[in-house]
Amino acid sequence: MKKLLIHSNGQLSIVGEGIDIAFKDVQTVQTDLPEGISNLDGLETAKEGSTVIVKHGGKEVAKVNFN
Amino acid sequence: MADFSNLEPIWSNYQQSSLRGRIGQRDILPRSVRARNLGVFIFGAESEEASTTMENGQQVFVTATITQNDEYEIFGHSYLSMYVGNIAVANLLPGGSSIDESQWDIIGPHFEFYKWSDTGFAKHKEITTIYVRNISAGSVTLTFRFKWRYISSSSEANRSF
Numbered sequence: 620m621k622k623l624l625i626h627s628n629g630q631l632s633i634v635g636e637g638i639d640i641a642f643k644d645v646q647t648v649q650t651d652l653p654e655g656i657s658n659l660d661g662l663e664t665a666k667e668g669s670t671v672i673v674k675h676g677g678k679e680v681a682k683v684n685f686n
Numbered sequence: 687m688a689d690f691s692n693l694e695p696i697w698s699n700y701q702q703s704s705l706r707g708r709i710g711q712r713d714i715l716p717r718s719v720r721a722r723n724l725g726v727f728i729f730g731a732e733s734e735e736a737s738t739t740m741e742n743g744q745q746v747f748v749t750a751t752i753t754q755n756d757e758y759e760i761f762g763h764s765y766l767s768m769y770v771g772n773i774a775v776a777n778l779l780p781g782g783s784s785i786d787e788s789q790w791d792i793i794g795p796h797f798e799f800y801k802w803s804d805t806g807f808a809k810h811k812e813i814t815t816i817y818v819r820n821i822s823a824g825s826v827t828l829t830f831r832f833k834w835r836y837i838s839s840s841s842e843a844n845r846s847f
Contacts (some may be wrong), residue, residue, distance in 0.1 A: 630744070637752055637847025638832065643745040659737055659827055678834035 627656035627685040737829040750778035758844040765833040
Protein backbone atom coordinates (compact mmCIF):
# COMPACT_ATOMS: atom_id res chain seq x y z
CA MET A 620 0.00 0.00 0.00
CA LYS A 621 1.39 3.41 -0.96
CA LYS A 622 2.14 6.04 1.68
CA LEU A 623 2.38 9.82 1.66
CA LEU A 624 5.57 11.30 3.09
CA ILE A 625 5.38 14.88 4.30
CA HIS A 626 8.77 16.56 4.65
CA SER A 627 9.42 19.53 6.90
CA ASN A 628 10.90 21.47 3.96
CA GLY A 629 7.45 21.48 2.36
CA GLN A 630 8.15 18.74 -0.18
CA LEU A 631 5.94 15.67 -0.60
CA SER A 632 6.65 12.10 -1.63
CA ILE A 633 4.49 9.09 -2.40
CA VAL A 634 6.23 5.76 -1.88
CA GLY A 635 5.38 2.14 -2.58
CA GLU A 636 6.03 -0.69 -0.13
CA GLY A 637 9.63 -1.02 1.00
CA ILE A 638 10.72 2.35 -0.40
CA ASP A 639 11.79 5.30 1.71
CA ILE A 640 12.69 8.83 0.61
CA ALA A 641 14.62 11.13 2.93
CA PHE A 642 15.75 14.71 2.28
CA LYS A 643 19.08 15.72 3.76
CA ASP A 644 18.69 17.52 7.12
CA VAL A 645 14.91 17.40 6.86
CA GLN A 646 12.31 15.73 9.09
CA THR A 647 9.81 13.36 7.50
CA VAL A 648 6.43 12.04 8.66
CA GLN A 649 4.75 9.10 6.98
CA THR A 650 0.96 9.10 6.62
CA ASP A 651 -1.70 7.15 4.75
CA LEU A 652 -2.61 8.50 1.36
CA PRO A 653 -5.64 10.78 1.61
CA GLU A 654 -8.73 9.23 0.02
CA GLY A 655 -8.92 9.61 -3.75
CA ILE A 656 -5.24 10.51 -4.15
CA SER A 657 -2.81 8.15 -5.88
CA ASN A 658 -0.06 10.45 -7.12
CA LEU A 659 1.42 13.89 -6.52
CA ASP A 660 -0.67 15.59 -9.20
CA GLY A 661 -2.73 18.41 -7.74
CA LEU A 662 -1.17 18.22 -4.28
CA GLU A 663 0.12 21.48 -2.82
CA THR A 664 1.79 22.38 0.44
CA ALA A 665 1.71 25.51 2.55
CA LYS A 666 3.98 26.22 5.52
CA GLU A 667 2.79 28.01 8.61
CA GLY A 668 5.77 28.22 10.94
CA SER A 669 6.80 24.63 11.60
CA THR A 670 3.50 23.23 10.33
CA VAL A 671 3.15 21.82 6.83
CA ILE A 672 -0.38 21.78 5.41
CA VAL A 673 -1.15 19.57 2.43
CA LYS A 674 -3.93 20.70 0.12
CA HIS A 675 -5.68 19.10 -2.81
CA GLY A 676 -7.96 21.24 -4.93
CA GLY A 677 -7.72 23.97 -2.32
CA LYS A 678 -8.99 21.65 0.41
CA GLU A 679 -6.79 20.63 3.35
CA VAL A 680 -6.12 16.87 3.30
CA ALA A 681 -3.27 16.54 5.81
CA LYS A 682 -1.44 18.66 8.36
CA VAL A 683 1.80 17.92 10.24
CA ASN A 684 3.45 19.93 12.99
CA PHE A 685 7.23 19.42 12.97
CA ASN A 686 7.90 20.84 16.44
CA MET B 687 19.09 -71.71 8.31
CA ALA B 688 16.65 -69.73 6.19
CA ASP B 689 16.55 -70.63 2.55
CA PHE B 690 15.20 -68.06 0.07
CA SER B 691 16.07 -69.98 -3.05
CA ASN B 692 12.35 -70.13 -3.97
CA LEU B 693 12.22 -66.33 -4.37
CA GLU B 694 12.88 -64.51 -7.61
CA PRO B 695 15.75 -62.03 -7.47
CA ILE B 696 14.50 -58.45 -7.02
CA TRP B 697 15.54 -56.07 -9.74
CA SER B 698 15.11 -52.38 -9.42
CA ASN B 699 14.03 -50.37 -12.47
CA TYR B 700 17.54 -49.08 -12.78
CA GLN B 701 19.06 -52.53 -12.72
CA GLN B 702 16.54 -53.84 -15.23
CA SER B 703 17.29 -51.11 -17.68
CA SER B 704 20.99 -51.47 -17.14
CA LEU B 705 20.73 -55.11 -18.20
CA ARG B 706 19.74 -53.87 -21.64
CA GLY B 707 23.04 -52.12 -22.07
CA ARG B 708 23.48 -48.84 -23.90
CA ILE B 709 20.68 -47.43 -25.99
CA GLY B 710 21.48 -47.68 -29.63
CA GLN B 711 21.03 -44.83 -32.05
CA ARG B 712 18.03 -46.55 -33.61
CA ASP B 713 16.36 -47.47 -30.30
CA ILE B 714 13.30 -45.66 -29.06
CA LEU B 715 14.20 -43.46 -26.11
CA PRO B 716 12.55 -44.38 -22.80
CA ARG B 717 9.58 -42.23 -21.91
CA SER B 718 10.93 -41.57 -18.45
CA VAL B 719 13.64 -39.27 -19.79
CA ARG B 720 12.30 -35.78 -19.12
CA ALA B 721 13.75 -32.40 -18.31
CA ARG B 722 13.43 -32.12 -14.54
CA ASN B 723 15.67 -29.15 -13.80
CA LEU B 724 13.77 -26.09 -12.47
CA GLY B 725 10.48 -27.67 -13.48
CA VAL B 726 8.72 -26.67 -10.27
CA PHE B 727 10.16 -23.17 -10.04
CA ILE B 728 8.39 -19.97 -10.96
CA PHE B 729 10.29 -16.98 -12.27
CA GLY B 730 8.64 -13.67 -11.51
CA ALA B 731 9.13 -9.98 -10.98
CA GLU B 732 8.05 -7.46 -8.38
CA SER B 733 7.74 -3.74 -8.99
CA GLU B 734 7.37 -0.72 -6.74
CA GLU B 735 7.39 3.00 -7.42
CA ALA B 736 7.99 6.20 -5.50
CA SER B 737 7.92 9.86 -6.45
CA THR B 738 8.94 13.07 -4.78
CA THR B 739 8.88 16.78 -5.45
CA MET B 740 12.24 18.56 -5.55
CA GLU B 741 13.53 22.12 -5.81
CA ASN B 742 16.93 23.43 -6.83
CA GLY B 743 19.65 22.50 -4.36
CA GLN B 744 17.69 19.76 -2.60
CA GLN B 745 19.13 16.33 -1.98
CA VAL B 746 17.29 13.04 -1.45
CA PHE B 747 18.32 9.59 -0.34
CA VAL B 748 16.12 6.78 -1.59
CA THR B 749 16.25 3.26 -0.21
CA ALA B 750 14.30 0.24 -1.39
CA THR B 751 14.26 -2.98 0.60
CA ILE B 752 13.04 -6.45 -0.31
CA THR B 753 13.18 -9.34 2.16
CA GLN B 754 13.17 -12.95 1.09
CA ASN B 755 11.34 -15.64 3.04
CA ASP B 756 11.00 -19.41 2.63
CA GLU B 757 11.24 -20.88 -0.85
CA TYR B 758 11.78 -17.50 -2.45
CA GLU B 759 15.10 -16.39 -3.87
CA ILE B 760 15.91 -12.88 -5.02
CA PHE B 761 17.48 -13.24 -8.46
CA GLY B 762 20.22 -10.68 -8.96
CA HIS B 763 19.80 -7.12 -7.78
CA SER B 764 17.07 -4.61 -8.46
CA TYR B 765 16.48 -2.76 -11.68
CA LEU B 766 16.10 0.97 -11.04
CA SER B 767 14.98 3.68 -13.40
CA MET B 768 14.45 7.36 -12.58
CA TYR B 769 12.26 9.77 -14.47
CA VAL B 770 11.98 13.55 -14.24
CA GLY B 771 8.22 13.99 -14.44
CA ASN B 772 6.08 11.26 -15.93
CA ILE B 773 7.34 7.76 -16.66
CA ALA B 774 8.46 8.11 -20.28
CA VAL B 775 11.65 7.16 -22.12
CA ALA B 776 12.34 10.83 -22.91
CA ASN B 777 12.30 11.60 -19.17
CA LEU B 778 14.83 8.97 -18.12
CA LEU B 779 17.55 10.25 -15.82
CA PRO B 780 20.15 9.86 -17.17
CA GLY B 781 19.79 9.46 -20.92
CA GLY B 782 16.32 10.78 -21.75
CA SER B 783 16.13 13.12 -24.73
CA SER B 784 14.47 15.86 -22.67
CA ILE B 785 16.96 15.61 -19.80
CA ASP B 786 19.93 17.88 -19.14
CA GLU B 787 22.22 15.70 -17.02
CA SER B 788 24.36 18.68 -15.98
CA GLN B 789 21.45 19.74 -13.75
CA TRP B 790 21.79 16.64 -11.57
CA ASP B 791 24.20 14.89 -9.21
CA ILE B 792 23.70 11.16 -8.69
CA ILE B 793 25.60 8.75 -6.46
CA GLY B 794 24.68 5.11 -6.72
CA PRO B 795 22.65 3.03 -6.86
CA HIS B 796 24.40 0.81 -4.37
CA PHE B 797 23.25 -2.69 -3.57
CA GLU B 798 23.59 -4.40 -0.23
CA PHE B 799 22.72 -8.09 -0.15
CA TYR B 800 23.03 -10.06 3.03
CA LYS B 801 21.78 -13.18 4.70
CA TRP B 802 19.42 -12.51 7.60
CA SER B 803 18.66 -16.12 8.50
CA ASP B 804 20.68 -19.30 8.22
CA THR B 805 18.03 -21.60 9.65
CA GLY B 806 16.82 -24.09 7.08
CA PHE B 807 16.34 -22.33 3.76
CA ALA B 808 18.77 -19.39 3.83
CA LYS B 809 17.01 -16.04 3.62
CA HIS B 810 18.38 -12.80 2.24
CA LYS B 811 17.56 -9.13 2.22
CA GLU B 812 18.53 -6.62 -0.43
CA ILE B 813 18.73 -2.88 0.12
CA THR B 814 19.17 -0.54 -2.83
CA THR B 815 20.33 3.01 -2.08
CA ILE B 816 20.69 6.04 -4.33
CA TYR B 817 21.48 9.71 -3.70
CA VAL B 818 20.13 12.41 -6.02
CA ARG B 819 20.77 16.15 -5.91
CA ASN B 820 18.81 18.61 -7.99
CA ILE B 821 21.39 21.22 -8.92
CA SER B 822 19.35 23.41 -11.25
CA ALA B 823 16.46 21.45 -12.78
CA GLY B 824 13.95 23.71 -11.03
CA SER B 825 10.74 22.52 -9.39
CA VAL B 826 10.22 18.96 -10.60
CA THR B 827 8.73 15.62 -9.66
CA LEU B 828 11.22 12.77 -9.62
CA THR B 829 9.87 9.23 -10.01
CA PHE B 830 11.77 6.08 -9.05
CA ARG B 831 10.81 2.66 -10.32
CA PHE B 832 12.34 -0.46 -8.76
CA LYS B 833 11.98 -3.97 -10.12
CA TRP B 834 13.17 -7.21 -8.62
CA ARG B 835 13.31 -10.65 -10.20
CA TYR B 836 12.84 -13.75 -8.11
CA ILE B 837 12.65 -17.51 -8.27
CA SER B 838 10.04 -19.18 -6.12
CA SER B 839 8.69 -22.67 -5.62
CA SER B 840 5.18 -21.42 -4.93
CA SER B 841 2.86 -19.13 -6.81
CA GLU B 842 2.52 -16.95 -3.76
CA ALA B 843 5.20 -14.28 -3.52
CA ASN B 844 6.82 -15.19 -0.23
CA ARG B 845 8.55 -11.90 0.43
CA SER B 846 8.09 -8.68 2.27
CA PHE B 847 9.05 -5.14 1.48
